[in-house]
Amino acid sequence: MSQNNTYYHPEDLKKFGNIGEFQPDLAKKFFDYYGSVFADGALSAKEKSLIALAVAHVVQCPYCIDAYTTDTLEKGATEEQLWEAIHVGAAIRGGASLVHSVQALNKVKELGI
Amino acid sequence: MKSLLARGSELASPKEQLRILSEVSSRKGLPLFEEKLQEIGSFPLRPTGIDILQVNVGKLCNQSCKHCHVDAAPDRKEVMSKETMQECLVALASPNITTLDITGGAPEMNPNFKWFVEEASKLGKKILVRCNLTIVLAGEKYRGLPEFFAKHRVEVISSLPYFQKRRTDAQRGEGVFDRSVQALQKLNEIGYGIPGSGLILNLVYNPGGAFLPGGQSTLESDFKRELKQHFGVEFNSLFALTNMPISRFLEFLLESGNLDSYLEKLVTTFNPSAAAGVMCRNTLSVGWDGSLYDCDFNQMLDMQLEGEVTKISDFNQASLDARAIRLEQHCYGCTAGAGSSCGGSLA
Numbered sequence: 001m002s003q004n005n006t007y008y009h010p011e012d013l014k015k016f017g018n019i020g021e022f023q024p025d026l027a028k029k030f031f032d033y034y035g036s037v038f039a040d041g042a043l044s045a046k047e048k049s050l051i052a053l054a055v056a057h058v059v060q061c062p063y064c065i066d067a068y069t070t071d072t073l074e075k076g077a078t079e080e081q082l083w084e085a086i087h088v089g090a091a092i093r094g095g096a097s098l099v100h101s102v103q104a105l106n107k108v109k110e111l112g113i
Numbered sequence: 114m115k116s117l118l119a120r121g122s123e124l125a126s127p128k129e130q131l132r133i134l135s136e137v138s139s140r141k142g143l144p145l146f147e148e149k150l151q152e153i154g155s156f157p158l159r160p161t162g163i164d165i166l167q168v169n170v171g172k173l174c175n176q177s178c179k180h181c182h183v184d185a186a187p188d189r190k191e192v193m194s195k196e197t198m199q200e201c202l203v204a205l206a207s208p209n210i211t212t213l214d215i216t217g218g219a220p221e222m223n224p225n226f227k228w229f230v231e232e233a234s235k236l237g238k239k240i241l242v243r244c245n246l247t248i249v250l251a252g253e254k255y256r257g258l259p260e261f262f263a264k265h266r267v268e269v270i271s272s273l274p275y276f277q278k279r280r281t282d283a284q285r286g287e288g289v290f291d292r293s294v295q296a297l298q299k300l301n302e303i304g305y306g307i308p309g310s311g312l313i314l315n316l317v318y319n320p321g322g323a324f325l326p327g328g329q330s331t332l333e334s335d336f337k338r339e340l341k342q343h344f345g346v347e348f349n350s351l352f353a354l355t356n357m358p359i360s361r362f363l364e365f366l367l368e369s370g371n372l373d374s375y376l377e378k379l380v381t382t383f384n385p386s387a388a389a390g391v392m393c394r395n396t397l398s399v400g401w402d403g404s405l406y407d408c409d410f411n412q413m414l415d416m417q418l419e420g421e422v423t424k425i426s427d428f429n430q431a432s433l434d435a436r437a438i439r440l441e442q443h444c445y446g447c448t449a450g451a452g453s454s455c456g457g458s459l460a
């Protein structure tokens with residue numbers, strides 16, 4: 001298998017804008033929305049970028065990890081801030097699994113004598 | 114770290130640097146900077162006048178930062194002579210020029226630096242010095258510099274890549290951050306950067322790697338909060354600068370495998386409104402030997418001014434105003450994102 005024969009290519013990140021090729025109206029709506037979401041608001045653009053970095057790790061999107069690692073650095077975030085954001089994502093992800101164990105607990109109790 | 118020149122690196126040659134930038138551009142299908150300006154109707158690029166005379170008084174420096182576009186270092190010997198400084202002063206007397214911007218290297222290491230400032234001060238012009246901070250602590254010879262600056266109401270512009278030690282030292286050398294903070298505290302002590310003192314201390318931020326500087330105002334408030342909280346340091350404004358893909362930063366980009374993507378990023382984030390305000394339009398740059406350039410970057414790339422006047426001794430405003438500014442692919446560094454100039458973001 002050639003080295004390029006994989007689903008993920010760093011080069012593809014730059015082509016994100018091309019997703020409008022076959023459905024421009026919907027793509028435009030998405031990108032307008034995306035732009036508004038990340039603008040300075042009640043949260044600063046830098047805070048939003050750190051949230052995006054955390055979410056990128058939770059959804060494990062390599063494109064978003066690439067983009068938001070760069071973006072948080074560009075916005076002047078410290079390495080400590082990057083890693084704290086990533087841990088927030090990891091903690092929620094771990095917690096989300098564990099909190100479901102309450103359901104298992106309920107079931108165990110329901111089934112037990 | 115030694116300079117590229119002292120290491121005998123091929124990158125010490127401006128021709129080689131320009132060749133690399135043009136090779137990457139054509140391999141990646143990136144448009145010429147000139148074409149980009151043509152698209153927005155700004156080619157040829159013309160000066161709006163000469164408000165600022167930026168004089169590079171030499172390549173000698175007490176530091177050797179990894180991103181230095183001058184390839185300055187303790188091993189560089191080029192310094193401007195007193196005669197050439199005198200020629201700069203004659204040009205500076207021109208009524209249109211409001212500001213003298215002294216840069217280097219570490220400009221304070223030029224043996225005639227103080228004399229130059231004193232003479233410029235007599236002309237009543239605004240004087241800026243690009244001070245690398247650590248020079249203030251570099252020994253007896255430089256001890257009185259903050260007081261000297263204050264006496265002549267010199268505006269001090271100092272590079273501090275980051276408000277934390279790790280990223281600053283990685284770029285500027287071990288121990289630079291601590292010494293920079295000490296120098297900032299000294300400047301603060303005599304009133305620099307303190308509201309109401311009239312003594313201006315501006316800091317320059319540049320990214321610690323192959324990424325662009327983000328929003329200048331957010332960075333400024335982060336710097337102000339962090340430096341005040343941890344070190345009691347105050348300053349007036351922060352200028353965010355893009356690292357230029359030339360000289361030692363070019364070396365870093367090549368060695369780290371970031372050159373293609375960095376150049377692509379500069380091109381894809383081209384900002385037309387930044388292009389209108391690039392600093393070469395109102396600045397004239399003088400090299401240590403009196404040669405003239407459109408900016409300090411063109412100076413380091415050996416791209417002498419186009420037209421009849423090529424030396425400061427032949428200064429002639431009308432002829433200089435009529436010139437076309439020389440442009441190459443590095444110019445994308447001035448127009449990326451929020452834009453970049455000696456005074457920070459442009460848009």
Ligand code: SF4
Pocket residue numbers: 174175176177178180181182183184185186217218219245
């Ligand atoms: S960046 Fe400034 S302080 Fe650093 S080596 Fe170059 S001239 Fe000296």
Ligand code: SF4
Pocket residue numbers: 391392393394407408409410411438439440441443444445447
């Ligand atoms: S690099 Fe120099 S000539 Fe090119 S746009 Fe910037 S200031 Fe102007």
